[in-house]
Amino acid sequence: MTQETLKVTIDRGPDTAHVQTVFDVPAYTNQTVLDVVSWVQQNADPTLSYRYACRVGMCGSCAMMVNGVPRWTCRTHISKVLRGNAVTIAPLRNLPVIKDLAVDMDPFFDKWVAAEGVHHGALTRDDPIAPVDTSTAARAVADAGIECINCSVCYAACDTVTANDDYLGPAALQRAWTLLNDAKDDGRAAILDAVSDKGGCHNCHSIGSCTTYCPNDLDPMSAIAGLKRETAKSLFQRWR
Amino acid sequence: MLNLRLYMLQRVTALLMAPLVLGHLAVMIYAVQGGLSAGEILGRTQGSILWFAFYGTFAAAVAVHGAIGLRSIACEWVGLRGRALDAFMWLTGLSLFAMGARAVWAVTFA
Numbered sequence: 001m002t003q004e005t006l007k008v009t010i011d012r013g014p015d016t017a018h019v020q021t022v023f024d025v026p027a028y029t030n031q032t033v034l035d036v037v038s039w040v041q042q043n044a045d046p047t048l049s050y051r052y053a054c055r056v057g058m059c060g061s062c063a064m065m066v067n068g069v070p071r072w073t074c075r076t077h078i079s080k081v082l083r084g085n086a087v088t089i090a091p092l093r094n095l096p097v098i099k100d101l102a103v104d105m106d107p108f109f110d111k112w113v114a115a116e117g118v119h120h121g122a123l124t125r126d127d128p129i130a131p132v133d134t135s136t137a138a139r140a141v142a143d144a145g146i147e148c149i150n151c152s153v154c155y156a157a158c159d160t161v162t163a164n165d166d167y168l169g170p171a172a173l174q175r176a177w178t179l180l181n182d183a184k185d186d187g188r189a190a191i192l193d194a195v196s197d198k199g200g201c202h203n204c205h206s207i208g209s210c211t212t213y214c215p216n217d218l219d220p221m222s223a224i225a226g227l228k229r230e231t232a233k234s235l236f237q238r239w240r
Numbered sequence: 241m242l243n244l245r246l247y248m249l250q251r252v253t254a255l256l257m258a259p260l261v262l263g264h265l266a267v268m269i270y271a272v273q274g275g276l277s278a279g280e281i282l283g284r285t286q287g288s289i290l291w292f293a294f295y296g297t298f299a300a301a302v303a304v305h306g307a308i309g310l311r312s313i314a315c316e317w318v319g320l321r322g323r324a325l326d327a328f329m330w331l332t333g334l335s336l337f338a339m340g341a342r343a344v345w346a347v348t349f350a
Contacts, residue, residue: 163316164241202247203312231244232251 003027004085006078008036010048011090014097020088021045033073033081034062037089037101050101057215060151064101065090070156072215093156094169108152111168116194117175120187132183142181145174145223147216154210154220166199170210170220173201177223180230192234201227241315241325246308253305260298285347292348299340307333 004027012019023040034052041048052062057075064073066081067088081087095103123130133139154170155161161169176195179185195201201224210220242250271281285291311329314320320328 160316166241196244198241198243200243202242202244228247232248235244235248 006036006082007084007086008040009086009088010037010040010101011088012048012100013091014099027078027085031078033064033066033071033076033078033087033089036078036087037064037073048101049099058149060149063092063151063153063156063215065093065156070153070213072151072153075215092152094158094161095152095156103152105152108155108169108171109150111199112150112172112175114194114199115168115172115176116187116191117172117179118187120179120185120190122186130184136183138181139183141226142178145178145218145220148174148218149216151215153213153215157209157213159207159209160203160205164199164203167203168195168199168201170204170224173204173227174210174218174220174223176201177226180227192231195227196231201231204228242308242312246311249304250308253301256297256301257305260294260301263294264298282347286349288348292344295344295347296341299344300337302340303333303337306336 005024006027008023008025009020010023012021023044025036025039025044028035034055037048037050038052041050050062050064052074053059054061055074057072060072062073063070065071066073066076067083068090069081070092071081073089078087089101091097091101092103095105095107098104134143148171150171152171154174158167158170160167173195176191180188180191204221204224206221206225208221211218211222214220307329310332311325314328315325
């Protein structure tokens with residue numbers, strides 16, 4: 001029996017912008033999209049550039065557009081995305097391409113910091129460790145968002161990011177929301193200011209692609225809605 | 241493109257407009273039941289502080305709400321940014337307000 005082959009189309013760039021290369025890749029019964037890309041790089045074209053690290057869905061390095069949809073490629077089985085025996089793989093949307101399937105993640109992480117997605121400590125190393133009450137509603141809200149692996153799938157899925165380069169994006173805003181609800185974070189005012197500016201949460205149209213495509217089943221859209229509520233409330237409190 | 245202030249202005253004006261739209265439609269449907277001439281309309285609106293306040297608020301809310309909404313569209317679909325975007329929003333808002341205010345004034349106190 002001859003082995004089945006997959007017809008794999010890969011976007012190459014940016015120097016060869018919009019040029020696609022088609023590869024014939026042997027099909028295996030257990031094969032992820034990342035396995036397919038790795039096979040191409042190891043057996044067909046060693047000049048193919050892409051990025052991965054953990055291969056188990058923890059590090060957030062290997063996200064790519066697969067048939068036009070952002071996915072974590074190490075945890076996406078090729079059989080789930082094949083059209084016939086073909087698949088098209090491209091670099092993540094909304095980020096500058098470094099080469100082939102590797103994108104520059106700087107804008108993504110710069111916005112993460114711009115949204116005050118950093119720890120705002122109130123204690124010093126000499127203070128006792130503050131207990132975290134896991135039974136509070138705020139902790140439940142914070143817990144709902146902390147499993148983000150920074151893979152940028154939501155950022156690539158977001159049409160508002162595409163249309164508005166100032167927009168901070170779902171991942172950064174969701175991190176701001178988790179910190180706002182974290183008893184150990186003391187950055188409430190800074191976070192609310194950061195997400196109220198021109199690129200902030202109020203630009204979100206609640207299209208919901210972030211929540212639809214998040215590989216960890218997180219819900220950035222609801223997190224952003226939470227930020228909208230909190231910023232509105234804080235505005236009324238300031239007026240009183 | 242939208243900060244908290246613009247976002248809230250658009251939401252507050254939406255809240256204002258919701259009952260005004262319903263009131264406008266209800267009065268329109270009720271008033272034309274037996275046929276209504278322009279003269280009869282003007283007879284009721286001329287000199288009326290109530291109708292001036294009703295449609296004056298309406299026109300102001302529309303100007304603010306519409307200008308901010310079109311700002312989003314101009315940014316995301318036309319690519320306007322910075323001062324050009326601000327200028328577009330103000331021009332749209334002021335034009336809408338001028339047209340609305342002129343009409344309101346014409347049927348109440350002109």
